[in-house]
Amino acid sequence: DAGITQSPRHKVTETGTPVTLRCHQTxxxxxxxxxxxxxxxxLRLIHYSYGVKDTDKGEVSDGYSVSRSKTExxxxxxxxxxxxxxxxxxxxxxxxxxxxxFGPGTRLTVL
Amino acid sequence: xxxxxEDPQALSIQEGENATMNCSYKTSIxxxxxxxxxxxxxxxxxxxxxxxxxxxxxGRLRVTLDTSKKSSSLLITASRAADTASYFCATDxxxxxxxxxxxxxxxxxx
Numbered sequence: 001d002a003g004i005t006q007s008p009r010h011k012v013t014e015t016g017t018p019v020t021l022r023c024h025q026t027x028x029x030x031x032x033x034x035x036x037x038x039x040x041x042x043l044r045l046i047h048y049s050y051g052v053k054d055t056d057k058g059e060v061s062d063g064y065s066v067s068r069s070k071t072e073x074x075x076x077x078x079x080x081x082x083x084x085x086x087x088x089x090x091x092x093x094x095x096x097x098x099x100x101x102f103g104p105g106t107r108l109t110v111l
Numbered sequence: 112x113x114x115x116x117e118d119p120q121a122l123s124i125q126e127g128e129n130a131t132m133n134c135s136y137k138t139s140i141x142x143x144x145x146x147x148x149x150x151x152x153x154x155x156x157x158x159x160x161x162x163x164x165x166x167x168x169x170g171r172l173r174v175t176l177d178t179s180k181k182s183s184s185l186l187i188t189a190s191r192a193a194d195t196a197s198y199f200c201a202t203d204x205x206x207x208x209x210x211x212x213x214x215x216x217x218x219x220x221x
Binding site: 031033035040041042043044045048050056058059090092098099100101102103104105 | 142144146151152153154155156159199201207208209210211212213214
């Protein structure tokens, strides 16, 4: 969707390095989410936000942190990347508990 | 995990046929949604059905929900090659979290 973007779209990094993924939405949605998608696991929620500076953990939050200083931006940080964090990361936003709008994804490879 | 499961994992049909995929989940829900994901893209919302609804239609899509069996089905009628994608169910069990299933990969052969 044109209203939600992710950067970078692809990234290769080495084990132990910090990585930050950015999600930007122009829909003024209150809720934002970070998921990871892995074969055989579908999408799993990492962290979500229900407002500026309001965040909470999801199903697979270990090793990840998030920040939301503005309505439109939601950052996902891997403090020290590990090979198990190689995945495709999706950001999503919504204005309620209903329909989520997804970004195009970021493919992260940790060597 | 509260994650749902879709069945079958993969489905291949001829263009014009109907495609049916199922989703089972584990806990009581407020609503259930279906999403489509084309290869290499993000998910796109298709339809939402609330826990007090039993059936819902949207174009060629028909969704049913059986809360007693904790299951839902998605029917795509008169399938087209453009329907080739992966389909996911997502449940909202309250709070701000959604739980996605592992997906059904649908291939529609022209």
